[in-house]
Amino acid sequence: MKVLVIGGGAREHALCRSLSLDPDVSALYCAPGNAGIAEVAELRPVDALDGAAVAALAGELGADLVVVGPEAPLVAGVGDAVRAAGIPVFGPSREAARLEGSKAFAKDVMAAAGVPTARSYVCTTAEEVDAALDAFGAPYVVKDDGLAAGKGVVVTEDREAARAHAAGCDRVVIEEYLDGPEVSLFAITDGVTVLPLQPAQDFKRALDGDQGPNTGGMGAYSPLPWADPKLVEEVLETVLQPTVDELRHRGTPFSGLLYAGLALTSRGTRVIEFNARFGDPETQVVLARLRTPLAGVLLGAANGTLDALPPLTWSDEAAVTVVIASHNYPGTPRTGDPIEGLAEVAAEDGPEAYVLHAGTRQEGDSVVSAGGRVLSVTATGQDLAQARERAYKAVARIRLDGSQHRTDIAAKAAEGR
Ligand code: AMP
Ligand code: GLY
Numbered sequence: 367m368k369v370l371v372i373g374g375g376a377r378e379h380a381l382c383r384s385l386s387l388d389p390d391v392s393a394l395y396c397a398p399g400n401a402g403i404a405e406v407a408e409l410r411p412v413d414a415l416d417g418a419a420v421a422a423l424a425g426e427l428g429a430d431l432v433v434v435g436p437e438a439p440l441v442a443g444v445g446d447a448v449r450a451a452g453i454p455v456f457g458p459s460r461e462a463a464r465l466e467g468s469k470a471f472a473k474d475v476m477a478a479a480g481v482p483t484a485r486s487y488v489c490t491t492a493e494e495v496d497a498a499l500d501a502f503g504a505p506y507v508v509k510d511d512g513l514a515a516g517k518g519v520v521v522t523e524d525r526e527a528a529r530a531h532a533a534g535c536d537r538v539v540i541e542e543y544l545d546g547p548e549v550s551l552f553a554i555t556d557g558v559t560v561l562p563l564q565p566a567q568d569f570k571r572a573l574d575g576d577q578g579p580n581t582g583g584m585g586a587y588s589p590l591p592w593a594d595p596k597l598v599e600e601v602l603e604t605v606l607q608p609t610v611d612e613l614r615h616r617g618t619p620f621s622g623l624l625y626a627g628l629a630l631t632s633r634g635t636r637v638i639e640f641n642a643r644f645g646d647p648e649t650q651v652v653l654a655r656l657r658t659p660l661a662g663v664l665l666g667a668a669n670g671t672l673d674a675l676p677p678l679t680w681s682d683e684a685a686v687t688v689v690i691a692s693h694n695y696p697g698t699p700r701t702g703d704p705i706e707g708l709a710e711v712a713a714e715d716g717p718e719a720y721v722l723h724a725g726t727r728q729e730g731d732s733v734v735s736a737g738g739r740v741l742s743v744t745a746t747g748q749d750l751a752q753a754r755e756r757a758y759k760a761v762a763r764i765r766l767d768g769s770q771h772r773t774d775i776a777a778k779a780a781e782g783r
Pocket of ligand 2: 568582583641644645646647648
């Protein structure tokens with residue numbers, strides 16, 4: 367099978383790494399990719415938002431499957447363009463990707479499907495915003511309706527900050543605050559059959575102790591030793607399957623990866639958000655534990671044949687990933703700084719620990735930073751404590767001027783808290 371992966375972050379590096387280890391994959395391409403992905407896949411330049419260009423590239427390469435990593439191409443209809451060219455695509459149509467592209471649409475689908483989520487109001491005027499803030503009280507949760515790379519949400523006790531964020535958006539969703547731990551649960555679906563993956567936890571805030579601004583994600587781990595073993599089954603029944611069924615009944619079936627961001631509140635499990643693609647950095651830890659070769663599963667979703675697959679198999683090991691970000695991330699990051707220590711990690715820490723690249727670029731003989739999140743240092747171990755120790759040992763070898771990372775990824779869970 368010839369596979370083309372679209373994207374160039376650590377999620378795509380994780381996807382490419384797994385696909386490169388799959389004996390069914392005879393050729394692997396990634397567009398545009400990054401310096402790390404170049405070690406496992408052949409890179410091609412492409413404008414990932416241009417459906418015609420992606421379809422043409424897939425045709426030229428003779429791809430049997432196109433895997434679209436990020437949300438922006440999906441929301442732009444890249445999946446539709448490739449599918450129209452007769453090439454199987456892992457990733458939903460533009461219509462179905464609205465589940466991520468519009469928070470208001472996602473709320474409407476959840477209401478129709480009876481999926482538990484925070485009560486909310488969609489607001490377009492300052493008066494509506496004030497009324498919604500009053501209705502729910504503090505802490506205030508204000509979400510930009512459109513795509514914002516995980517940075518469009520403000521959760522604050524400060525009413526003025528909540529109003530200011532709303533004033534900067536065309537349309538916002540204001541909702542009740544959900545307490546309790548968060549879980550990311552992914553499912554692979556062909557629009558009918560839904561195969562949940564193992565749950566993971568993401569660390570969204572920039573700083574240790576969940577302080578600082580929201581980011582795309584600063585680290586993740588899986589499994590969740592503290593979670594109810596029935597969680598996956600419960601979420602499949604109450605969230606994932608009803609959502610997939612609702613979209614199919616609307617005539618806009620969802621195939622690809624359905625990502626449920628959940629809050630386990632004192633009043634039960636609630637959906638915080640849906641995404642229409644693999645999460646980053648959770649994918650790095652989920653795929654580290656998946657034993658079933660990946661390509662056949664993604665192709666089954668693209669072709670509508672998931673019901674014919676045997677159950678997925680998983681490693682008992684734990685996985686932890688720590689994101690190394692540029693100076694000033696999640697603000698405008700500083701880029702172009704050389705990254706050192708990559709070869710040392712490969713020589714000293716592999717295969718249990720390895721570096722997945724996000725924003726990196728090859729410049730002559732050196733690899734330099736090229737984005738906000740730069741690397742996702744991933745490790746496996748017999749338990750979270752060991753995976754964590756291995757990941758941080760590898761992190762300590764990396765040198766990137768001005769970089770930042772959290773030191774507490776999976777710390778509480780590893781201690782059984
Ligand atoms: P989202 O982009 O919707 O995932 O929101 C980003 C982050 O904001 C989430 O991971 C939560 O940490 C936080 N958040 C979003 N919605 C809520 C809510 N209703 N209550 C509490 N925290 C929330
Ligand atoms: N890790 C959060 C996301 O991928 O949206």
